[in-house]
Amino acid sequence: MISVHTAFPNMANPLGTLFGGHVLELMDMGAAVASQRFCRNAVVTASTEPIDFRNPIHVGEIIELKCRVAWTGRTSMIVRCEVHGENPLTGERRLCTIGHLNFVAIGDDGRPTPVPQLKVETEMEHRHWETGQRVRDDLERRRSRKAYEPT
Numbered sequence: 001m002i003s004v005h006t007a008f009p010n011m012a013n014p015l016g017t018l019f020g021g022h023v024l025e026l027m028d029m030g031a032a033v034a035s036q037r038f039c040r041n042a043v044v045t046a047s048t049e050p051i052d053f054r055n056p057i058h059v060g061e062i063i064e065l066k067c068r069v070a071w072t073g074r075t076s077m078i079v080r081c082e083v084h085g086e087n088p089l090t091g092e093r094r095l096c097t098i099g100h101l102n103f104v105a106i107g108d109d110g111r112p113t114p115v116p117q118l119k120v121e122t123e124m125e126h127r128h129w130e131t132g133q134r135v136r137d138d139l140e141r142r143r144s145r146k147a148y149e150p151t
């Protein structure tokens with residue numbers, strides 16, 4: 001799933017660069033579409049890995065978002081999202097961030113429901129699967145720690 005957007009001033013901070021939260025919102029929505037297209041079910045965002053922003057996107061630039069399902073479990077999917085900023089006049093492109101978001105398919109009963117197994121064929125798909133597996137392993141470790149205590 002590839003989508004393009006324009007960075008408008010109402011999405012930016014006083015430095016004229018996009019709010020990180022806006023980029024996260026685009027990633028969440030793009031990844032939701034990619035995972036829904038994959039499993040043809042309703043999905044919810046279950047978690048994200050830590051997201052590092054490497055380069056800013058400036059007002060007036062093109063925001064390009066590329067989301068693909070990289071890993072599948074029984075009912076969950078990990079979606080890889082790449083975000084680039086592009087100067088529309090010069091064509092210069094910069095990587096803003098790459099992040100992995102975890103979605104769970106929800107059935108008619110409101111409970112997690114099985115998703116198809118991802119077919120992994122190309123070398124790139126294998127690399128993305130391995131990264132997805134690492135994200136999943138980190139998640140398992142996190143979940144096995146003590147539960148958060150509400151304050």
Ligand SMILES: CC(C)(COP(=O)(O)OP(=O)(O)OC[C@H]1O[C@@H](n2cnc3c(N)ncnc32)[C@H](O)[C@@H]1OP(=O)(O)O)[C@@H](O)C(=O)NCCC(=O)NCCS
Pocket residue numbers: 044045046047072073074075076077102104112139
């Ligand atoms: C995500 C959610 C559906 C999981 O429900 P659950 O009853 O814990 O489900 P289960 O323990 O049966 O796990 C189902 C799958 O979800 C995965 N999962 C559960 N919690 C997760 C989390 N925090 N992050 C990623 N995956 C998670 C499990 O690993 C499992 O994956 P698998 O089937 O591929 O092995 C549930 O916690 C939920 O609805 N959370 C809120 C989601 C939401 O509203 N998001 C928007 C925030 S406003």
